[in-house]
Amino acid sequence: MAQLDNVIADLLAIEGANGAAIVDIDSGMALATGGTPGFDLNVAAAGNSNVVRAKLRTINDLELKDEVEDILITLQSQYHLINVLKGQGNAGLFIYLVLNRVTANLALARHKLRAVAATVAV
Numbered sequence: 001m002a003q004l005d006n007v008i009a010d011l012l013a014i015e016g017a018n019g020a021a022i023v024d025i026d027s028g029m030a031l032a033t034g035g036t037p038g039f040d041l042n043v044a045a046a047g048n049s050n051v052v053r054a055k056l057r058t059i060n061d062l063e064l065k066d067e068v069e070d071i072l073i074t075l076q077s078q079y080h081l082i083n084v085l086k087g088q089g090n091a092g093l094f095i096y097l098v099l100n101r102v103t104a105n106l107a108l109a110r111h112k113l114r115a116v117a118a119t120v121a122v
Contacts, residue, residue, distance in 0.1 A: 003121065004032035010116045011097055016104025018078070021045045021096040022120065025052050025084075030096075031122070037078070037098040048082055048096055056084075070110060077101050083113050089121035 004022055011020035012035050019037030021030040021044070028049035033041040055068055073080040079099040085091065095117055099109055 005034075007095075007116060007120050008032050008034035010119075011095065011113070014097070014099070014104075014109050014112045014116075016100045016102075016109060017097060018100055019044075019096075019098035023049055023094050023096055025049055025056075025092050025094055031093070035098065041096075041098075044080075044098075045096055048080070048094075052082060052084060052094055070113075072106075075101070079104060079106055079109070081110065081113060083117050085117055085120055087118070087121070093120070093122065095120070 007022060008020050011017060017035065019035035019041050021033040021041045023030050023045040028046035030042050030045035051071060055071060059066060059068065067086060068084045071082040078101055081097040081099065083095040085093045085095065095113065097113055
């Protein structure tokens with residue numbers, strides 16, 4: 001789990017990041033969390049796993065030959081980014097990143113999130 005803790009540290013180093021988690025899609029369990037977003041990251045991880053599963057089901061139902069990269073949820077004060085991992089050793093996981101909407105640069109955060117996601121292996 002030390003590697004996952006390093007990934008969380010890298011995610012929290014993104015400008016404007018308040019919280020981060022690496023989550024199992026099927027169970028909704030957070031494998032690693034960090035930061036202080038102002039809410040329980042474990043509860044958010046479980047709830048957002050429902051969002052990811054619903055989107056994956058919809059893509060399947062529509063018979064789209066495509067994959068989810070990111071899901072963006074915008075709140076008044078925060079951005080919630082979900083990045084579905086696809087590589088060997090991390091399939092079935094997603095990264096959940098909470099950004100302060102005032103201090104984060106969304107485009108740069110997405111770019112850095114993808115770079116960090118490429119390093120995840122469980």
